Amino acid sequence: MNRPKFQEMLKGADLYPLKPTRIEIFQINVGKLCNQTCRHCHVDAGPHRREIMTRETMSLCIDVVTKHKFATVDITGGAPELNPNFRWLVTEMKKAGAHIMDRCNLTVILSNPKFRDLPLFFRDHQVEVISSLPHYTAFKTNRQRGDGVFEKSITALKMLNEVGYGREGTKLKLNLVYNPVGAFLPGNQEELEADFRRELRKQYDIEFNHLYCITNMPISRYLEYLQNSGNYETYMSMLIQNFNAVAAAGVMCRNTLSVGWDGQLYDCDFNQMLDMTVDGGTAPTHIRDFDLDRLSARSIVVDEHCYGCTAGSGSSCGGTIK
Secondary structure, eight states, X not given: OOOOOXXXXXXXTTOOSOOXXXXXXXXXXXXXXXXXXXXXXXXXXBTTOOOBOOHHHHHHHHHHHHHHTOSEEEEESSSGGGSTTHHHHHHHHHHTTOEEEEEEOSXXXXXXXXXXXXXXXXXXXXXXXXXEOSOSSHXXXXXXXXXXXXXXXXHHHHHHHHTTTTOTTOXXXXXXXXXXXXXXXXXXXXXXXXXXXXXXXXXXXXXXXXXXXOOOOSSHHHHHHHHHTTOHHHHHHHHHHTBOHHHHHTOGGGTEEEEOTTSBEESSHHHHHTTOBSOTTTSOSBGGGOOHHHHHTOOOOOOGGGHHHHBTTOOBTTBOOO
16 A cells, blocks of 8 residues: 655644654653553563563663653553562652653552552552553453453452542542554544443442543554454554644654663654664663753654554543644
């Protein structure tokens, strides 16, 4: 298929080269080790992965956040809690004054007795918990994430609710992430949030703050699914046909910097999984050489997969863009 280059679409929207607005979110991928093997995973994470961020690299991240006073640190993986230095990282980042977000897959809380106290740890450090839940039914969630995942996720959500997460009157934020179970764009975020809230409350007495809708990116394990199911060309055509210039102007790579498990710097978590570091001609590519001025002035590296963030209402780590 002869597809228009993403760069050309940005030029038509007067957004090329794409530049950062202001780096506000410091995202850290602490490793690809995970207790699950989800079919949509853009990280290709799983129990077999051994890429783990060291304490030394974490220290470099802490130094950068402390020096530049980044307001938000977004910790992701894999299952970030499986990194042996995860709790130390959270504790030190809190000392640096940052708000911490943890992208928790929920089932890790039940994967080992030593993780059962994670809800209490999160509460004590005022960590914002962002958890993937593809659907409010067992069938659709287990289809994407594996047998028994839905049931364990519900148990973990109840444990988080019990310590105050998602409950009215607390500042403990519990946000859910929805990914479509199939080769299509997410539905309306507000409508889906209302559906999730109604069903989870009615069936399980579970409360949460917000639902984020994220488009599945045509990379890694999800790309394999698209190709094996014969949906790749159709899916890419759909993304391109739904290109939204307003969403393109608000993509997360404009206010977020992503750090890989080995300290390499990326424009976003998706570029990280494709080994596309920040433009080395305009900015340093490793955390040890961090230079905020050069990174703030860099040209953001884009490619075909970026259509996923700019289709329809747009997609970011915080849900739809518009």
